[in-house]
Amino acid sequence: MRDTRTELLLQAEILVRRGGYAGFSYADLAEAVQIRKASIHHHFRTKADLAHALVAAYDARYDAALAGILAGEPDAISRIAAYGRLYLGGVEAGLGCLCAVLAIEGEALPESLRADIARFFEKHIAWLEAVLADGIASGCVRPSVKPAASARMVVATLEGALLMERLLAGPMGFRGTLDALCAGLAPAGLSSRGDDTI
Amino acid sequence: MRDTRTELLLQAEILVRRGGYAGFSYADLAEAVQIRKASIHHHFRTKADLAHALVAAYDARYDAALAGILAGEPDAISRIAAYGRLYLGGVEAGLGCLCAVLAIEGEALPESLRADIARFFEKHIAWLEAVLADGIASGCVRPSVKPAASARMVVATLEGALLMERLLAGPMGFRGTLDALCAGLAPAGLSSRGDDTI
DNA sequence: TTCTTTCTACCAAGTAGTAGGTAGATTTTG
DNA sequence: CAAAATCTACCTACTACTTGGTAGAAAGAA
Numbered sequence: 470m471r472d473t474r475t476e477l478l479l480q481a482e483i484l485v486r487r488g489g490y491a492g493f494s495y496a497d498l499a500e501a502v503q504i505r506k507a508s509i510h511h512h513f514r515t516k517a518d519l520a521h522a523l524v525a526a527y528d529a530r531y532d533a534a535l536a537g538i539l540a541g542e543p544d545a546i547s548r549i550a551a552y553g554r555l556y557l558g559g560v561e562a563g564l565g566c567l568c569a570v571l572a573i574e575g576e577a578l579p580e581s582l583r584a585d586i587a588r589f590f591e592k593h594i595a596w597l598e599a600v601l602a603d604g605i606a607s608g609c610v611r612p613s614v615k616p617a618a619s620a621r622m623v624v625a626t627l628e629g630a631l632l633m634e635r636l637l638a639g640p641m642g643f644r645g646t647l648d649a650l651c652a653g654l655a656p657a658g659l660s661s662r663g664d665d666t667i
Numbered sequence: 668m669r670d671t672r673t674e675l676l677l678q679a680e681i682l683v684r685r686g687g688y689a690g691f692s693y694a695d696l697a698e699a700v701q702i703r704k705a706s707i708h709h710h711f712r713t714k715a716d717l718a719h720a721l722v723a724a725y726d727a728r729y730d731a732a733l734a735g736i737l738a739g740e741p742d743a744i745s746r747i748a749a750y751g752r753l754y755l756g757g758v759e760a761g762l763g764c765l766c767a768v769l770a771i772e773g774e775a776l777p778e779s780l781r782a783d784i785a786r787f788f789e790k791h792i793a794w795l796e797a798v799l800a801d802g803i804a805s806g807c808v809r810p811s812v813k814p815a816a817s818a819r820m821v822v823a824t825l826e827g828a829l830l831m832e833r834l835l836a837g838p839m840g841f842r843g844t845l846d847a848l849c850a851g852l853a854p855a856g857l858s859s860r861g862d863d864t865i
Numbered sequence: 866t867t868c869t870t871t872c873t874a875c876c877a878a879g880t881a882g883t884a885g886g887t888a889g890a891t892t893t894t895g
Numbered sequence: 896c897a898a899a900a901t902c903t904a905c906c907t908a909c910t911a912c913t914t915g916g917t918a919g920a921a922a923g924a925a
Contacts, residue, residue, distance in 0.1 A: 473904075488775035491689040494880065508905050510882065565771050569827075572834050573763050573771050577686035587834050613850070618843040621831075622824060625844050629767075629827025630819070636770050636785050638819075645816040646823050652811070653851035671870080693915065705917080706871050714915065 474512045476502050482523055486564035490520060490574050517579045520571070524585045527567045531555070531589075535596050545604020546655050549597070549623060553647040556631045560643045563635055569628050594620045601654070611656050619654065626650050672710045674700050680721055684762035688718060688772050715777045718769070722783045725765045729753070729787075733794050743802020744853050747795070747821060751845040754829045758841045761833055767826050792818045799852070809854050817852065824848050 480501040484493035495516065499506040513519035534555055542548040559566060568586045571578060597620035604610030626646065634642035678699040682691035693714065697704040711717035732753055740746040757764060766784045769776060795818035802808030824844065832840035 487773065489687055489689055489772045491687055492772050492775040495882085496879075504904090505906060506881090507883085507907080511904060514882090516881065563773075565773075569830055570771050572830055573768050574687045574690050575685065575761075575763075575833065577690040583834060590831055590835060613855070615847065618847040621828070621836075621840055622844045622847045625827035625831050626820060626824040627827065628830060629823035629825065632767055632770055632826060632830070633788055633819075633823050635773065636781060637788060642819060646820045649813065649816040649820045657811070657855055692913075694913075702870095703872060704915090705873080705875095708916065709870065712916090 473502070473504065473508075477509060477512055477519075478522060478526055481519055482527065482567060483564065485520075485523060486559070486567050486570055489570055490516075491577060517582065520579075520582055521585065523567060524571070524582065524589065528585075528589050528592075531593070535593075539600075544607065544609045545600050546609055546651055548600050548604075549654065550647065550651050552597070552600075552623075553627050553650065556627045557640060557643060557647075559631050560634050560640050565635060566628055566631055569632060590624060593624050596620075597623050604654075609656070610654055614654055623650065671700070671702065671706075675707060675710055675717075676720060676724055679717055680725065680765060681762065683718075683721060684757070684765050684768055687768055688714075689775060715780065718777070718780055719783065721765060722769070722780065722787065726783075726787050726790075729791070733791075737798075742805065742807045743798050744807055744849055746798050746802075747852065748845065748849050750795070750798075750821075751825050751848065754825045755838060755841060755845075757829050758832055758838050763833060764826055764829055767830060788822060791822050794818075795821050802852075807854070808852050812852055821848065 477498065481493070481498050484497055484501065487493075495506050495509050499509060502509075509519075513522060535552070538548050538551045542551050556566065568589045571582065572586050572590075575583065598616045601610055601614060601616040601619055605612055605614060605616065627650075630643050630646040634640070634646070638645075675696065679691070679696050682695055682699065685691075693704050693707050697707060700707075707717075711720060733750070736746050736749045740749050754764065766787045769780060770784050770788075773781065796814045799808055799812060799814040799817055803810055803812060803814065825848075828841050828844040832838075832844070836843075
């Protein structure tokens with residue numbers, strides 16, 4: 470037994486993250502899933518509906534991951550490092566962040582989708598802000614860090630690094646940026662990972 | 668007298684930065700420039716040719732701006748702040764970075780274009796690396812900063828912030844991230860801009 | 866004249882989406 | 896229970912329109 474709807478979401482996500490929303494067609498997706506193009510419309514009436522479902526599923530997966538990090542990582546810096554490692558899978562697979570890809574096509578997208586994407590980012594920012602504030606209180610984050618501004622910066626840095634290192638240095642380049650980011654948040658003289666490669 | 672080729676480049680850049688490469692068509696561009704669609708092919712034989720010309724012009728503009736910053740700004744931190752302000756125009760106009768937009772559509776793009784974009788990013792990274800190394804030598808950048816890794820991080824952060832704040836908080840959000848970025852590079856206890864708004 | 870630029874009028878291929886039908890499972894009803 | 900109605904999942908075949916690109920004529924400029 471094969472869950473076609475799930476398979477459609479899986480393949481569509483790959484296609485979008487690889488080439489953008491405008492860059493893939495129902496024909497491409499039909500070929501990837503091996504059903505006729507018209508059958509996709511049975512599961513997702515319009516392309517915009519599909520995109521909504523894509524973002525919802527992606528968002529839910531991140532929700533679970535964020536909760537897992539809070540449970541599994543004790544301090545703020547290791548939580549942020551773990552958060553950064555969520556993006557690493559994308560770099561390794563050569564796939565951009567779904568929401569970044571969609572955000573870039575902005576004006577060409579249905580308005581309601583843009584709202585979904587904005588909510589995605591805002592949720593991450595709020596989560597990081599809490600993690601940072603907590604880290605400052607417990608002393609493992611430099612006290613001069615402003616949680617609200619730095620939370621935005623963390624998401625921006627990771628999204629940018631994923632975007633860029635997918636083309637350039639790949640996982641190695643991404644890891645370097647993640648380390649530099651964490652080092653900039655930790656108290657002076659306390660480097661979390663000892664990579665002395667330049 | 669009207670330079671059609673220049674006008675085409677101008678409008679095409681706006682269209683791409685607004686909605687992506689796949690997201691705009693020769694028909695859209697024809698309407699923006701008020702000539703027939705077929706006439707565009709006289710100036711740019713194919714869409715890929717147009718994209719190449721777009722990146723070349725964009726790259727040249729940045730070259731000039733980078734040289735101007737070196738000439739006009741004395742220290743590393745103010746140079747990086749000025750570099751960051753180059754992106755601000757995009758946030759204000761609601762336009763993404765041309766190369767970021769193209770980078771995201773990766774697989775759907777002509778291979779040669781991807782090489783152009785990679786070179787664009789690498790040039791910026793090299794420039795920032797030199798600025799940072801110089802800043803460390805002269806003491807205005809924290810000595811624990813690793814120029815190579817931090818240069819990548821600076822580009823990533825600004826590209827990410829442009830991508831994200833175009834949807835979210837706009838110029839204000841971007842400026843916050845730029846300040847946090849600079850604060851993280853400057854020696855401890857030395858905040859360049861005194862915005863105490865959390 | 867000759868070269869450049871723009872035009873009208875196409876084209877083949879691709880786009881999302883629709884119409885209408887079929888096979889089979891599930892539910893409802895007598 | 897069995898017959899009838901409904902639903903799910905998919906199909907073929909199509910529509911209306913857009914895509915990048917071409918051919919060749921007409922208009923401008925040197």
